[in-house]
Amino acid sequence: MVDPETIQKAQRAHEEGSVEFEPEKPDIYGDAHPKELLRLIPEHHDVLKSLANKHIVSAFQFDKEMLEQLFRLAAKYESNPNRYSNPLKGKILISAFYEPSTRTRLSFESAWHRLGGDIMSITDRASTGIAKGESLRDIGEMFNNYGDCVVLRDNSEDAVIEMMQTLRIPIINAGNGTDEHPTQALADLYTILKWRPAMMEENSEPIKIGIIGNPARMRTVRSLLTLLSNYSDAISEIIIIHDDKDEQLFYENQEQEIKNLGLKIRTETNLDKVLPELDVVYINAIAWVKDDYEVMGENLKLSINSPLKPSSIILHPLARGDELCSSLDNTPHNWYFSQARGAVFLRMALLTCLTQRTERVIDVL
């Protein structure tokens, strides 16, 4: 019934000092990486201003110039998190997670709070007017009156499109079914460019990226492929590594569409065979199948025993399951924690643009 060891453990913990923690963690958490981006990218404020009065629905909305200006602002926040405290003072975020997701919700809410704004959260669908049959257009109309920005997660592809029809404040698609999750892809690419800023320059040595997953069913993969197409010259190849039981790997014309975007893409089922070639390994826990999800195949897992190229980095949108072993956490391959950390700063940058408060944080006025 009761575990007598627990209290003794706590007592010992105190005696041995193990309730103490180290507030700082070196290396991959260092701020050298964002500072390099800050140094390399010249500030063009007009580009950020063009996000005014726009919704964020799809990764297709971002071109190279916009991406780099956003990353510059994210890097500025990440390099000096305590400097810009209140650009969103007096602004209210409506954080609407009709499909529950603590991680993404907290990432957005932390970003908003760090900018000094206030938040109203909806954490489940059951308590909303939707359950009584209210239309998403009416909910959009309601949100106009209550806040300054909406973040929406929904398990339907169309919810964000519907709500946009009546919104006169910006909405961010934080995951719509199997379709897109553009801010996750922005955070992914921000991490890759922090790791290798040379990709932004012409004639950089091209890298090879492996993506473990199914582009037909994974919204994070879909949005990421779209964003990577802005750097097709810097990417020699993208290899989709998938379960050989997968019957449908791309939706209808998706493979051709990706190639049209300039990306060289091929598919593979043997992970360990291609791992030694890869510079970036992107792995995801789950593939969405309708309202449910399936776990990755048994042979698509990474651990410290995987034949990784020594200089390679691993990305994962998290939360993870068995597919990414914690034995990799304390290795230089671990850029997935940095990726999660950077996502907050990336979202801060985007939210500052959408609320038209960039003037309070840019260098040159």
Next chain:
Amino acid sequence: MVDPETIQKAQRAHEEGSVEFEPEKPDIYGDAHPKELLRLIPEHHDVLKSLANKHIVSAFQFDKEMLEQLFRLAAKYESNPNRYSNPLKGKILISAFYEPSTRTRLSFESAWHRLGGDIMSITDRASTGIAKGESLRDIGEMFNNYGDCVVLRDNSEDAVIEMMQTLRIPIINAGNGTDEHPTQALADLYTILKWRPAMMEENSEPIKIGIIGNPARMRTVRSLLTLLSNYSDAISEIIIIHDDKDEQLFYENQEQEIKNLGLKIRTETNLDKVLPELDVVYINAIAWVKDDYEVMGENLKLSINSPLKPSSIILHPLARGDELCSSLDNTPHNWYFSQARGAVFLRMALLTCLTQRTERVIDVL
């Protein structure tokens, strides 16, 4: 499984510029209406101060003078939303929605945040001490320690009365079963007076109001009838338009009570027959029957084809169902969106009074 059109839709959306939105909307959202109230009502600060140390339970608590001073303050906020940022700085709202209601909760929370205060939300009953058998009096005692104001929605008539017994901070009844919803009625009347400020003057041309619904079972209707009684000279008649299947239209002595308040009231079942006479049409989606609700009858619906008087306005507390067709949204009859918007400013006015911070926002000190 996957809809290939969605991503193409987003891509097209971007190309065609349809992620852009118009932040402003003309006409019925304009601020000419609140400014007229502001001009017509002289400020009497002492009236607002009399709300100190009072709970808000019932529409019966408001007389004409109090109503107009509240509406004046609401109009001041609505006319200039960005001017008064922090009168509630340091104050904590306990937003207790034991009966879930996203719309009303967000309206109150938005009002509180716009005044600069902090919020703690309870969005379901299951997670509370009530589920373990804690009394509402003890919960009131607890709330005294944690906040400066309580907003309570509960499906029981008596919960707010019970909690009041121990509270030493103000509580607002945000809907108690089928009984009352006084702040909704305040927002309704505020909208009517913005539309026709002349009603506040003596000898104004009287208007005819139709209320589609059941006063015995609809808390919003009950509270509204009470408030309207303060303007009985300006109202020639109130017509209750109801489903002919309705067995009980008024509770026991309610019809007589309403007449005692000075209102001329009659009932009708043929909506289209009376519509051409009505200046204000008040329609509601649902009537509460115990813990469940029933939808309005099939023949009690409004659409652009309804024989509305051209100058008439429609009010609806929202969320709506089929009874109010969206074909009316882009017509001058649509004052229901303005009603929802004004509700935030009305609640700001009331909350400022209850927290005794009116001195920070009134014109004359």
Next chain:
Amino acid sequence: MVDPETIQKAQRAHEEGSVEFEPEKPDIYGDAHPKELLRLIPEHHDVLKSLANKHIVSAFQFDKEMLEQLFRLAAKYESNPNRYSNPLKGKILISAFYEPSTRTRLSFESAWHRLGGDIMSITDRASTGIAKGESLRDIGEMFNNYGDCVVLRDNSEDAVIEMMQTLRIPIINAGNGTDEHPTQALADLYTILKWRPAMMEENSEPIKIGIIGNPARMRTVRSLLTLLSNYSDAISEIIIIHDDKDEQLFYENQEQEIKNLGLKIRTETNLDKVLPELDVVYINAIAWVKDDYEVMGENLKLSINSPLKPSSIILHPLARGDELCSSLDNTPHNWYFSQARGAVFLRMALLTCLTQRTERVIDVL
């Protein structure tokens, strides 16, 4: 169906002025008590600074000097609640209540808001990554990126220990299964010392404390016994009053451990027999049995008819059930409401230390 009396009750309520409330309550809510602590305890800021970079897991972490410095700061906040508004400005609390508890959650959140910080709440386990199989270590890693402090309530003993392994921000154990609830015990002891500050001095007249409950199954009792051991010279005896059906009153070596801490302890089943001897009576509503809880035995109840020593005080961590009759609420025995109120100030003190913002509120710099 509809209760016609309710609306009449509200109308009468208004007429009779019963919507008015008294904002202040005398005597036991007075601030004479915290001021006495403030006067008696000299400030030693270095002691509070030693809480930097530490998690709060167990009551074993606190010695007499630390306790009194925390109580001094709590008393300072309680004596003058409006003075210190923003020491935690810009700081974000992650309020993670995987086991729902409105009371404890609101107590912590109110404390954090009063210090000027922002909050992100998780109010149920179902919506989290845990439900998808995410490890607590990964959640800890995630929380590092999102906030400045974590408060965790979980029905497992080990959750807080697990999460600590990856956290680089402080975590407070707000109840871990049947193990500990250290901040409740801190609030309990803070109340006892406000009632009798002489206990802090040498050679004070010792008091007798009765604890109605089961130390093997009640986390609040376990943590309180640990803290009381710091005042063993001022306590002549602790009597555990339990249900005679209780098969296991202490876990394995707990009774001996308590005696090793210097406390004189004995057990008793006849409450009314020992009540006349007791100076402090501590009663609790529920004992946890795995994921469920049992209500106290029938013969372990207190009411105004109980043979209490006239000068005795009653403490209860609340929420209460039948075991503590409301007939005692208006007697000088009622220190349980003061205990709930003081808990907010105690938590403010602890949170200020953990976020390293004590310098903004201490007397001497």
